Amino acid sequence: MTKLKFFTLAASLALSVFCANAQAQTTPAAQAAGYVAASGQPAQAARGQEFFTTKHGKDWSCSTCHTAKPTVDGKHATTGKVISPLAPAANAQRFTDAAKTEKWFRRNCNDVVGRECTPAEKADVLTWLISLKP
Amino acid sequence: MHPSFRTIVGAGLLGLALTGAAHADSNLSVAPNAKHQQECSSCHVAYPPGLLPAASWQRIMGNLAKHYGTDASLDDATTREITAWLKDHAGTGRRVSEEPPQDRISKSNWFVRKHDEVSASTFKRASIGSAANCSACHANAAKGDFNEHAVRIPK
Numbered sequence: 001m002t003k004l005k006f007f008t009l010a011a012s013l014a015l016s017v018f019c020a021n022a023q024a025q026t027t028p029a030a031q032a033a034g035y036v037a038a039s040g041q042p043a044q045a046a047r048g049q050e051f052f053t054t055k056h057g058k059d060w061s062c063s064t065c066h067t068a069k070p071t072v073d074g075k076h077a078t079t080g081k082v083i084s085p086l087a088p089a090a091n092a093q094r095f096t097d098a099a100k101t102e103k104w105f106r107r108n109c110n111d112v113v114g115r116e117c118t119p120a121e122k123a124d125v126l127t128w129l130i131s132l133k134p
Numbered sequence: 135m136h137p138s139f140r141t142i143v144g145a146g147l148l149g150l151a152l153t154g155a156a157h158a159d160s161n162l163s164v165a166p167n168a169k170h171q172q173e174c175s176s177c178h179v180a181y182p183p184g185l186l187p188a189a190s191w192q193r194i195m196g197n198l199a200k201h202y203g204t205d206a207s208l209d210d211a212t213t214r215e216i217t218a219w220l221k222d223h224a225g226t227g228r229r230v231s232e233e234p235p236q237d238r239i240s241k242s243n244w245f246v247r248k249h250d251e252v253s254a255s256t257f258k259r260a261s262i263g264s265a266a267n268c269s270a271c272h273a274n275a276a277k278g279d280f281n282e283h284a285v286r287i288p289k
Binding site for chain 2: 076078080081103106107108110
């Protein structure tokens with residue numbers, strides 16, 4: 001390995017460690033930007049609201065548990081457990097942990113849509129959620 | 135037989151010898167596991183491990199993507215940690231060693247017996263929802279405390 005290649009490898013390793021740390025604590029805007037970049041198209045809040053509040057061929061929509069304007073508490077459709085607001089303006093904890101965001105998108109899209117959501121769908125929904133004010 | 139009469143007769147027959155055992159029976163507290171608390175209680179009471187036998191926990195944790203009607207899947211490392219902890223502290227007593235239908239705590243024979251004075255309509259109250267909502271009546275359920283004297287059934 002040449003010295004240059006070694007330096008490049010070390011630098012990229014350091015960068016990936018930095019990014020992994022940065023991922024642990026992120027912001028809603030940063031995550032929305034990431035989904036927009038991955039989708040290759042601008043996000044549309046109105047499309048996100050539509051996606052969130054309608055059913056996709058299964059029993060539940062996102063709003064079944066999170067309510068149609070998730071600046072307020074929701075309720076789990078089967079267990080009845082209270083779900084704190086999803087909109088960042090009403091709940092500062094939301095969308096600050098990228099792994100947690102991905103975990104819940106994976107599970108809930110599977111329950112609501114029957115598949116994982118696309119980056120464009122995530123970008124739209126998150127952009128709409130960020131736009132909500134309590 | 136009237137429930138209260140049966141309770142009195144039962145208490146009389148069992149006598150003092152079982153008083154200690156009956157109390158221990160309602161206390162399923164173990165040192166908590168942070169991942170178990172965090173992940174399981176996102177959607178429901180983090181059911182104490184002593185309420186099901188190890189084989190039931192193994193099946194539940196092996197099928198989290200289809201978890202009683204919802205996808206509750208976790209990353210592999212978290213799944214492994216919680217599974218091991220649940221199995222380590224699983225129920226081993228004569229009652230709990232029975233694997234209930236669908237691995238549902240509320241379908242266990244002991245559960246049905248202990249709740250035979252609670253009607254189906256009571257479980258369906260808006261304040262309760264279903265028999266899965268332990269903490270509606272057992273305020274300290276998440277800590278493994280099911281002491282009968284602390285039960286408060288909401289209206």
